[in-house]
Amino acid sequence: MKIIKTTLAALLAATLMGCATSPTTENVKDVTISQPACCALFSEFEWIPMQGDDIDFAIDQYSQIGDFAEGKSYFAGFVLPENVDRMRVDLNSWLRVAGVFAPKVLLLDENFQVVESIELNDFELKLSDMFRLSSYHNRFVMERKSTPYMVVYSPQEYREGEIQVPHPERLRAEELGLARPMVTDPVYQHQKFGSLELTLKPLALRSYRATQVPAPVPATEAPVKQQPQTVKVEKAVAASAPAMLPESEAFYNSQIKAAVEKNDMQKALSLMEEAKRAGSTSAEATFLELIKK
Template identity: 70%
Template sequence: MKIMKLTLAALLTASLVGCASSPTTEMVKDITVTQPACCSSYSEFAWIPMSGDSIDFAVDEYSQIGEFPEGKSYFAGFVLPENVERMRVDLKSWMRTSGVFAPKVLLLSPTFQVVESYELTDFDFKPSSLFQLNSYHKRFEMNQTTTPYMVVYSPLEYREGQIEVPHPERIRAEELGMARPMVTDPIIQHQKFGSLELDMKPTALRSYRASDAPKATVVTQPKPAVAAAAPVATTTATAASVAVAAPLSAKMLPESEAFYNSQIKAAVESNDMQKALTLMEEAKRAGSSTAEATFLELIKK
């Protein structure tokens, strides 16, 4: 029975890896970032609130572009919710046949100074399981007082690299105590885009007096953009990005104001006025006090 279970696990793992052992010459590797950076400082980034237990997100052509010490990179930015004092975070970057996003993480202070950074060498390789792909994995803790902001990006040096992962048949042979088979371990190329996941567990919550408690927010998932892609330098959303919509009576959080305003700006600059209007109305319903002014100012230019 044990052998049957191990064999089943190996077969399912092989199906998850797919064609990863196919020649890497067939894969297109474009690691250049040609669009201008969105912002001149970390304080100008748009931030996704870290609500819920898990966030699946993509770094893709719709993501922000930042100017980092190593050069430009597409990135995703996250911020702790106001009611969380400390959060344990597991970041995973999935290894697919098309490649993997080799991450570097910056943890920023409330004044947007770099407090902690995690290089690719700090990440572990996590082998695939029955229901998950191979991944880069790192666990760390964020703190509302010292490190409430997180940036995930990939420097050019990382994007130029690759990783060799164990072949499923070799893993199965090792589990069964068999001789190593004559197989070639797949090579996964590092890319400028990729699919990632955050698993989050608050380890300490913040308490408030009733008069000082932050307004409740509802996490929603915006629809992926269907129009032609706007200049990446001014967009922030991915197909799996998370926005915040507050009740009609609540005032929108500053990071959510920045998120909507950047999306409105991107839509206007790409001449997609219908999308800009839709975003403005959505932001107003969610409690934004600046979205309409932002839209009117942009169309005057």
């Protein structure tokens, strides 16, 4: 019995030692981008018009990849619409369980030169409420004359980071003066993908002329009737036939006479017309003389 207890104790000790020395596996996030960049120049980017009140968009594997100064990054590009001169923009990058897109914003002029850079440190952490998630938030103004273009991307240095957010229950307890609950503040990993939102408020509108404007027609002006085009048809003038030989004249006249004598007027008329087309000058006179008799 003593031997059995000793054996069980040894097995238990070995098991505990094995558990203590077994390696722990941790999920390592992938923030690298191996796909080729679509473009290295801002002028080659594709731009989304900033129309409407809100634009919900995702930066994911289907987004464009740009080659920025800090390296490659998925990004989204936006441009002011033609009818807006100044626009107030609120940018939110939502903190979700899968992570958060840590944004950097570049504002470009009409020649695609960087005028202003908004770093991650310029964003504030906006905590969640009953209707919205926590987010990185920043408000700025875009102007058509100086900053009509905007690029949102995330450098690799940002993607390697994380952010810890106060737990809602802890904040609630602090507001009510209650004891701090036994909760852990959640940590959100920065990722190369994420969900974002633009809230747009035009501050100044502008009028502009369309590129192609049809000529104005006064409402009181009567429509102009288009005159029908008359096509002048000229009567073809038949070339004068050469004079018929006397033998041919005599032949046609004899055939016309024979047809009239047989009272076959249809044949006589046909022979007369044929003779005239062939150049006869006496066939018609012969036919008229015969029918008078």
